[in-house]
Amino acid sequence: MAIGEARFPKMYSVPGFKLGVASAGIKRPGRRDLVIMEAAPESTIAGVFTTNAFCAAPVTLCKQRLAEGNPRYLVTNTGNANACTGQAGLGDAETVCKAVAESVGCAPSDVLPFSTGVIGEPLPVQKILAALPTATSGLAEDQWENAAHGILTTDTRPKGASVSFSYLGETIVVTGIAKGSGMIRPNMATMLGYVATNARVEKPILQALLREATDLSFNRITVDGDTSTNDSGVLIATGQTTLPTVSDQVCELYQLLRTAVIEVHQSLAKAIVEDGEGATKFVTVEVTGARERSDATKIAYAVAHSPLIKTALFASDPNWGRIVAAIGYAGVADLDAEKVRVHLGDVLIVESGGRAAGYTEAQGQAVMNEVYIEIKIDLGMGQAKDTVWTTDLSYDYIKINADYRS
Amino acid sequence: MAIGEARFPKMYSVPGFKLGVASAGIKRPGRRDLVIMEAAPESTIAGVFTTNAFCAAPVTLCKQRLAEGNPRYLVTNTGNANACTGQAGLGDAETVCKAVAESVGCAPSDVLPFSTGVIGEPLPVQKILAALPTATSGLAEDQWENAAHGILTTDTRPKGASVSFSYLGETIVVTGIAKGSGMIRPNMATMLGYVATNARVEKPILQALLREATDLSFNRITVDGDTSTNDSGVLIATGQTTLPTVSDQVCELYQLLRTAVIEVHQSLAKAIVEDGEGATKFVTVEVTGARERSDATKIAYAVAHSPLIKTALFASDPNWGRIVAAIGYAGVADLDAEKVRVHLGDVLIVESGGRAAGYTEAQGQAVMNEVYIEIKIDLGMGQAKDTVWTTDLSYDYIKINADYRS
Numbered sequence: 001m002a003i004g005e006a007r008f009p010k011m012y013s014v015p016g017f018k019l020g021v022a023s024a025g026i027k028r029p030g031r032r033d034l035v036i037m038e039a040a041p042e043s044t045i046a047g048v049f050t051t052n053a054f055c056a057a058p059v060t061l062c063k064q065r066l067a068e069g070n071p072r073y074l075v076t077n078t079g080n081a082n083a084c085t086g087q088a089g090l091g092d093a094e095t096v097c098k099a100v101a102e103s104v105g106c107a108p109s110d111v112l113p114f115s116t117g118v119i120g121e122p123l124p125v126q127k128i129l130a131a132l133p134t135a136t137s138g139l140a141e142d143q144w145e146n147a148a149h150g151i152l153t154t155d156t157r158p159k160g161a162s163v164s165f166s167y168l169g170e171t172i173v174v175t176g177i178a179k180g181s182g183m184i185r186p187n188m189a190t191m192l193g194y195v196a197t198n199a200r201v202e203k204p205i206l207q208a209l210l211r212e213a214t215d216l217s218f219n220r221i222t223v224d225g226d227t228s229t230n231d232s233g234v235l236i237a238t239g240q241t242t243l244p245t246v247s248d249q250v251c252e253l254y255q256l257l258r259t260a261v262i263e264v265h266q267s268l269a270k271a272i273v274e275d276g277e278g279a280t281k282f283v284t285v286e287v288t289g290a291r292e293r294s295d296a297t298k299i300a301y302a303v304a305h306s307p308l309i310k311t312a313l314f315a316s317d318p319n320w321g322r323i324v325a326a327i328g329y330a331g332v333a334d335l336d337a338e339k340v341r342v343h344l345g346d347v348l349i350v351e352s353g354g355r356a357a358g359y360t361e362a363q364g365q366a367v368m369n370e371v372y373i374e375i376k377i378d379l380g381m382g383q384a385k386d387t388v389w390t391t392d393l394s395y396d397y398i399k400i401n402a403d404y405r406s
Numbered sequence: 407m408a409i410g411e412a413r414f415p416k417m418y419s420v421p422g423f424k425l426g427v428a429s430a431g432i433k434r435p436g437r438r439d440l441v442i443m444e445a446a447p448e449s450t451i452a453g454v455f456t457t458n459a460f461c462a463a464p465v466t467l468c469k470q471r472l473a474e475g476n477p478r479y480l481v482t483n484t485g486n487a488n489a490c491t492g493q494a495g496l497g498d499a500e501t502v503c504k505a506v507a508e509s510v511g512c513a514p515s516d517v518l519p520f521s522t523g524v525i526g527e528p529l530p531v532q533k534i535l536a537a538l539p540t541a542t543s544g545l546a547e548d549q550w551e552n553a554a555h556g557i558l559t560t561d562t563r564p565k566g567a568s569v570s571f572s573y574l575g576e577t578i579v580v581t582g583i584a585k586g587s588g589m590i591r592p593n594m595a596t597m598l599g600y601v602a603t604n605a606r607v608e609k610p611i612l613q614a615l616l617r618e619a620t621d622l623s624f625n626r627i628t629v630d631g632d633t634s635t636n637d638s639g640v641l642i643a644t645g646q647t648t649l650p651t652v653s654d655q656v657c658e659l660y661q662l663l664r665t666a667v668i669e670v671h672q673s674l675a676k677a678i679v680e681d682g683e684g685a686t687k688f689v690t691v692e693v694t695g696a697r698e699r700s701d702a703t704k705i706a707y708a709v710a711h712s713p714l715i716k717t718a719l720f721a722s723d724p725n726w727g728r729i730v731a732a733i734g735y736a737g738v739a740d741l742d743a744e745k746v747r748v749h750l751g752d753v754l755i756v757e758s759g760g761r762a763a764g765y766t767e768a769q770g771q772a773v774m775n776e777v778y779i780e781i782k783i784d785l786g787m788g789q790a791k792d793t794v795w796t797t798d799l800s801y802d803y804i805k806i807n808a809d810y811r812s
Contacts, residue, residue: 007419053741054734054759086760110753119727120761202768214464228733307803321525324490325635353460354492355526365804395804397713402721 002156002275003371004284011162011268016238019143024131026079026124027117032150034128036100036135037074037194040238040385045070045113046199046207048214050231057090057123058113059230060079061097065109065141074115074234075100075132076192078080078153078179080113082123083100083115085227092123099129103116103136116153116179119187143312144238150167151192152204155179157275161259161267167253170243172199174260178218178268180275191272192329194231195264199257203244208249211237213269219264220236220388221273235261273389280398281313282372289378290383295332296386302330310393313373318364320349339380345373379386408562408681409688415549415673417568418579421444423602423646424596425549427556430537432485432530435522438556442506442536442541443480443600446644450606451476452613453518454620457635462489463496463529464519465636465750467503471515477585480640481506481538482520482598484559484585488529489521489635498529503537509542520598522559522585522636527781554583557598561585563681567673569666573659576649578605580666584624586681597624597678599639601670606645606665607652614655615667616641623671627679628793641667677797684802687719688778695785702785702792708736709781716799719779724770726755733783745786751779799810 017039024034039045047066049059065071075096082089097111115123132283143206148158162175176195201209214233239245276283285303290296303309306326312319323342328335344352345367347358367373418737423445423630429439448706453472455465471477488495499524503517521535532634573751578733582601583635601619607615607623620639645651652660680688691709696702708713712732718725748756 050735052731052734053738054746081727084727084756084760086758089760217645223727229727229734304781307799311804311808314804321487321490321635325458325525326461328458328635330457332459337460340460350490352492352737354490354495393713393804395801398717398799398801398804399722402717402723 001148003279004274006157007158008145008148008158009162010263011160012164013144014173014175014176014196014238015141015198015240016092017045017236018139018141019147020135020138020140021143021146021308022131022134022138024127026077026078026127032146033078034131034135035076035147035150036139037147038104038139039072039196039236040240041072043070043072043371044206044237044239045072046205046210046235046303048210048233050229052229054084056084056115056230057083057085057093058115059232060090061093061112062112065112069109070271071110071112073104073106073111074099074114074194075111076151077128078151079117080121080123081115081117081119081202081230083119085120085122087125092125095125096123096128097131103132114232116151116190116192119229120171121333144177151179152176153179153190153198159271159275161264161271165256165261167243167256170241172241172243172257172260173197174257174264175266176264180272191231191233193218193265193268195261196238197257197261198234198238198240199246199253199255200241200243204239205246205249205254206235206266209258213262213265216262217269221269221390248295256337258309270389273344273391276391278394279391280371280394281392283313283379283390283392284374284387285387285390286374286387287377287379289380289382290384291382293348293384293386296384297375297380298326298332299330300388302326302384303377304388304390307393310391313368313392314394316365316368318344318349318361318368320344320355323375324350335379336381341378341380343376344368367394409685410564410680413553414564415566415568417566418545418581419446419550420579420581420602421604421646422449422531423642424545424547425553426544426546427552427678428537428540428544428548430483432533438552439484440537440541441482441553441556442545444510445546445602446646447478449476449478449642449644450612451611452616452641454616454639455536458492458636461619462487462521462636463491464488465638466496466516467499468520469567469636470751471518471535475515475529477516477518479506479512480520480600480682481517481550481643482557483534484557485523485635486527486529487521488591489524489525490525491528495529497700498531499725501531501670502529502534505538507625509538515725518640522557522598524636546753550581550583557583557585560642560683561584561681562632565674565677565681566672567677567756570667571662571666573649573662574646578647578649578663578666579603580663580670581637582670584678586678597637597639599624601640601667602642602643602644603663603667604644604646605647605652605659606647607643607663611652611655611660612641612643615664619668619671622668623675626793628676666673670698676795679797680725682797684805685797685798686777687798689719689796689798690780691783691796692780692791693783694791695787696790697788699790699792702790705733705737705783705785706792706794708732709783710794710796715795719774719798720800722774723748723768724760724774725743725757726750726770729781730756738785741785742787746773747786748783749782750774
C-alpha cells in the first residue's frame, strides 16, 4: 500500500553520469538487484552515512574511501545488507569492489559499495560477480528509472526526482533516486539515496551541501522510528559544464544549485514516506514558536512517533488529546500548556490548555478524512521551528514487518 | 488479549485503610467507575505524578494538596480524564473534592482527586456527585478487589498485589492496586497506582521510598512509548501498628518495608505489561556491562520501543538483526560493536559484531516461541545495568487504539 500518485517523474540525464542494472538473483530470480554507477573522471563526490554503531561493512568501506579520494564507481546490491557480518563481511565487500575495479579498469579504492536487505546473512558474492558484466556493459546516462527499480527492497514503487535550471545560458541538472520504506527516521533509514549533477563543485562545498540537504529531507522523515545499519546518501558533481567551479557558498550558482539539490532531496524523502510500510496517510508535523530548533524537533518527533497518534490517524480519528499528550511528554523545558495552539489543517483545535472554543468534531473529522494531513503546533515561546513528515500506523505495517525478514 | 495467568491474588487488608466503590454511569451504565479510599487520621501519604506538561486538572490539585498537608481521602473516577479541560476542569475537580469532604466531614484540601479516561471532555460532575453516597457508605477494609475493578479503563483484568511480613511479632502488610494497559512508558503511563501499608512512616521517608519503588517498577515498563497526562501513584502509611515510626532509611524495619513496597510495585508494573494493549508476549530487556546506568536505560528502551523488534516478537521471529540495529542507534557514545553480546533467553545470538558462531535459527526460534522472552544485552563496557519490561506489537494493538477514543 502506498499513497499519492504512483507516476514516476521525467528524469533528466546528468552529463557524465551513467547507470547500469542487472539481475543477480540474490533474493528472487529475475528481480533487478544490482546497480553500477559511473561518474566522469573529474567528478567530486560527497557522502553521508548512518550513525548506527553497528554500521554495515559497505558503510565502513565507503567512509574510508570517501575520506581518502574521489571514488567514481558505485556498486549497489539489494536483498542482502552485508551488515553484522564481521570481518568476513568487510572482505566480501572488498571482493565485490575489486571485481568492479577490474572490469572497468580503476583502483578498488575508486569503488564504493552499497548493500541493503537482510541483516546478518553472508553476502552472496558469487551471484554478484556473475551479474557484474551485464551491469557494466549496460552503463548509460538514460538508465535512471531502471536503476531506481534496481535498488528497491520492500518499496512498492521506484522513487526519482529531477530538476534543471539555466544559468548563463547553460543547463544544470540535478537528478536522483532513492529507496526506503521502513526504518525511516532521523539520521536516515534503510535508505539509499543517489543524487547527481553536472555542475562542477569543490568537494568540501559538495559535502556541506549534501549534509544540509540531508538534514532538511531524509533526516526529517520517520515511518517507525528505527534507524538502519546501512543508510547512505551520496551526491556526485560530474563537472560536465563550462560554468566556473563552485568553490564557495555565496556565489549565485551555489544558491541556485542548493535550491535544486534540496528540492530533489525533499521530493525523494517525501516519496519514501508516501511509500511507508502500510501507510494510508501522509502527515506533515510542523512545530513553530519554539525557543530553539531542537525543541521544535523534539516535539515534532514525539508526535510523529507516537503509536497512539499514528493509530488515530489510521482510524481518521481527530483525537487531539493524544496530540496534546505527546507535546506534553516530549521533554521541552518550561513548556506553557496555556500558550500552545494546535491546528489540524486550518482548523484550530487546541488553545488555552484545552479544546478550542469554536472547535467542533465535524471540523476535525473533515481534516482527518483527507489522505494528506497537517498537524501544526505553535508553542508560543519563540521563533524557532521544524517540520517532519510521517505516516500513520496500520494493520499492514504489522503484517509487512511480522512477515518480512529484514 | 492479555498474557500469563489471570488469577487475582489474595489481598491482605491494610488496617486503617478502607475502600468504597460505586457505578456513576460515566461511560457505561452499571460499570464500576468511582472509587473512594479513606486512610486513618494519623496516616502519612506520598505521591508521584506524570511529568507531562499537559498534566490533568486532578494532578495539579493532588500536587498542591500533597505539598501542603496529609490528605486522607482519595476519589477516583474512570471514563473521563479531566485533562486538557482548562480552568473549568480544575473547578470540576474541586467540586468533586468538596462534595467528598462534605459527605465524610473533612476539609476539601484533605481530598485528592484522580481521573482517567477520555481527554478533553468536561468531567460529568453531576453523575459523580450522585454516586458518591454509595461509594462512601460502602467504605471497608476488604474492598481491594472491588476497587481494583473500579479503576480500570481499557484494562482487561484487575491488577493487585499484596505481601506481608512479621517484625518483632507484629504483621506489616503492603497491599496495592493499579490500572493501565497502554501509553505505558518511563515516567509512568495512563497509570494509576495505590499502595497502602499499616507501617508508620515519616512523610519524607515515605516519599523517597515511593520514588525509588516507582523508578524500579512503573518507570521501567513500556507498551507503546506514550506518557499520559494523568499518571499518578500514591503510597499511604496508616500507622496502625505499635512498632516504632520509620524515620530513617537505615533501620531494619525500613529495609523490610522497602523490599515489600518494591515487590508490590514491581508485581503491579508487570501485571500492567501482561495486560498491555494487544500483548501476546512479555519481554524482559536486560542491559548489562554499561558504563553508566543511563546508557543501559537508553539501549533497553531503544530495543523495547522499536516497532520492528516488537512486530518480530509478535511473529515469534528471532530477527536478531533488528535487535542489533536498535542497540546501534540508541545513541550510546563509543559503543564497540565487537564487544556487544546478545542472548535470547540462554542462547548466545550475537558476538564479535555478527551472528554468534554456534548459533542456529532453531535455537532462536525455540526461545521466540515462548510467551515470556528475555533479551539480554551485554555491552562489555562497564558494570552498570538496567532492565525494562515490554510487550510485542500486534494487530490487536492497532485495533484497540484505532477504535478506542482515549
